[in-house]
Amino acid sequence: DKLVEHQDHPKKRNRLPAIFAICCNHCVCSFLTDYLDNGNNKMAIQQADKLLKKHKDLHCAKVLKAIGLQRTGKQDEAFALAQEVAALEPTDDNSLQALTILYREMHRPELVTKLYEAAVKKVPNSEEYHSHLFMAYARVGEYKKMQQAGMALYKIVPKNPYYFWSVMSLIMQSISAQDENLSKTMFLPLAERMVEKMVKEEKIEAEAEVELYYMILERLEKYQEALSVVRGKLGEKLTSELQSRENKCMAMYKKLGKWPECNALSRRLLLKNSDDWQFYITYFESIFQLIDYNWTPPAEGEHSLEGEVHYSVEQAVKFVEERITEEAKSSRPLRGPYLAKLELIRRLQHRGCNDEYKLGDPEELMFQYFKKFGDKPCCLTDLKVFVDLLPSSQYTKFINQLLGVIPLSAPVDGDLALPADIKALQQHLCVVQLSRVLGLYHSIDKTQKLSVVRELMLRYHHGLQFGKSCLKTELQFSDYYCLLAVHLLLDLWLEEGEELAVWQSLTLLEEGLSHSPSNAQFKLLLIRIYCMLALMQSTYSTTPSAIISCLYG
Known part of the structure; x- marks a missing residue:
């Protein structure tokens, strides 16, 4: 359109070649890219050759021809043509992006770094080229150069993400360092100081930045500091994942051996959602830790930072029974409370004290669970965790008991009793798979x-x-x-x-x-x-x- 506009305007007609020179490279890349995207590599090579006969300096056309050659199996020719363009150190986006695609297809990502290193030297204030250089270093695992590129980018464009790119590069250096002592005495402390600087200046903006700070403190085994971060003002930014803040608190409580807080937090979360299995495991683990240490609550004040603590088996039994009672009132069936009862029975059996609490017969509990959830694909994976609660002499009886509640058609003249709907089929499949698990x-x-x-x-x-x-x-x-x-x-x-x-x-x-x-x-x-x-x-x-x-x- 611009070409036509200038051609029709008498005063601008003499500027037509200049405009063509600006637009030509983009147009060439566009139609050659269409051929390549459609898999018509030979046509792309032919059209590129025609263009290059008339315009030998169209770098983008050379690179796109090289991509066509690479995809038709002529790797050596493609590489030679690409190096010819790369030696000129191009700075136009089309050529750089095309070379990047070509080098990736050749599995030579290290050449992309050289490409953008040259581009950054020629255009030192380009945010785009600096960010491409950082990503190129990331692909080849050049973590120290990533750190330098991130800081260089931050100096040009002082945005938080670029600063934390550099911080993340330090963490990657610590992870990849062969000397663990060097990791904990140089890379991680430097990363910690960099983040603390932003915290003091109140420049922390995003959740990812808090996650990074937490990761550094955890790797430095500064669990108390990590807990303070999560429980403090910065922890309010941890919102993208459900219960992210609580999960991190729980992890730090475990590391610090703060079992009362661990128990209270898991109990509180289960009161909100009695179907969250991970918190049942933490609840049982913490309560038995407290029992082993003979922990008792203080005479005055709160039991812990997280509130009330359960510290006896009787409280655990009552809590689980209450969750099952609450489940009966729920609008949708919840598996967690029933499985929690089986898990508590198993833990008590391992401690040799199950009989005195009268939680029920595991076989009957599993049977009732099957009646409630047997048509769900998850029923098998739920129950097979607890099959060790059944004595081997009861396996056949248990399977027959399950088969007895599945609605199958009545067999006629030796035919099989078959399910009439998907629900019955899923139930029968669950029993058949359980038979395999039990070794029948x-x-x-x-x-x-x-x-x-x-x-x-x-x-x-x-x-x-x-x-x-x-x-x-x-x-x-x-x-x-x-x-x-x-x-x-x-x-x-x-x-x-x-x-x-x-x-x-x-x-x-x-x-x-x-x-x-x-x-x-x-x-x-x-x-x-x-x-x-x-x-x-x-x-x-x-x-x-x-x-x-x-x-x-």
């Missing part, structure tokens, strides 16, 4: 295993009807039936040398993948089985231990 499939013979495999595949095919509307990126609801069947076949192969079983497992996995193309477990298992088959055909060791090592890493 390991104790059966070859004939029984093959029978279970056939049953699982029948259930898998039946369950596909519930996933007809699933996208290709979604998993079928019944995929775990197929996966379990494959694992049983692999057991037959690895433990009993049944060669037919491995070929059956491959068939099942390929079938499963045709229905669930995005199932990563199918893909990984296929890769490992193919690797195992290649291992067995090689001249190397084919012992069972070697095969199992290949399969399970």
Whole structure:
């Protein structure tokens, strides 16, 4: 438009070449980039050659041609052309960005640093080039140069982020330092002084800056100072993550061995959200620490900085029971309180004092939990943590008890009892997987295993009807039936040398993948089985231990 405007204006017509010179480089980059973005690398090279015949000094065109050459496999030509442009030390954005892309594709990020070092020397007050230089150093791990680049940038443009880039570079130097003493006596103290300077001048603006200060103090093992930062005015900026401030306080209380504060804080947070599992763990850990140290609250005043403290098993039992009672009033079911009761039972069993508190039978509690949450995919991972509470003699009884509450169709003429909806299918899947976890499939013979495999595949095919509307990126609801069947076949192969079983497992996995193309477990298992088959055909060791090592890493 500007070219047309100047061409039509008689007084400006003589300035047309100058305007063309300004606009040309950008236009060239634009249409050549379109070719490259569309994967038309050969066309990009051809068009670049045509331009370079008429305008030999179009640096951007040379670099874009080099990118096309790189992508067509002509690395040496591309590198030679790129170095020809780089030797001229260009300072235009298009050439610099194109060279950066090329060097990344060549896996030569160190050349990007040289590129921007030259650009910064020519244009010393450019904020953009200084920031690109900093990032280039970051990619190659040049932490000392990152620190220098960050401070140079801060002097040009005094913004907090640039100052803290330099601080972060010091932390990275401390992490990468081989001498731990040097890290704690030079890099981290210098970083601490730099941040303290900003704190004294009241220039701390962002949450990330407070996070950085906390990180430095934690690495210096100045836990009390870190706690003061989090609890103080600066801690008010920690808002991006839910309960970020409380989590950091909790971590410092643990480091300092302040178990009363730890207990009081976790108790207070559980009163707000009784489904937060991490705070149950902290609550139990702290209460047993207080019991072991025979801690008692002071006669007067608050129990701790965080309020009331629980310091006996009776209080813990009452607290958990209250959380379960409150859960019954909740608008949505919460898993935390029920799992907390099982966790408390396990901890009391390890201490040999469970019977006196009458928290209930773990088997019955797990059964009730399954009735409430058995249709949720998380039910298996929740319950398998506590299967050690069950005596092995009760495994079969427990599984049968779970199967008894699943709504399955009545079997007709030897047919399977199948789920009528997704909820029942998820419940049944949970029980089948628990059976595997408890080892019930390991104790059966070859004939029984093959029978279970056939049953699982029948259930898998039946369950596909519930996933007809699933996208290709979604998993079928019944995929775990197929996966379990494959694992049983692999057991037959690895433990009993049944060669037919491995070929059956491959068939099942390929079938499963045709229905669930995005199932990563199918893909990984296929890769490992193919690797195992290649291992067995090689001249190397084919012992069972070697095969199992290949399969399970």
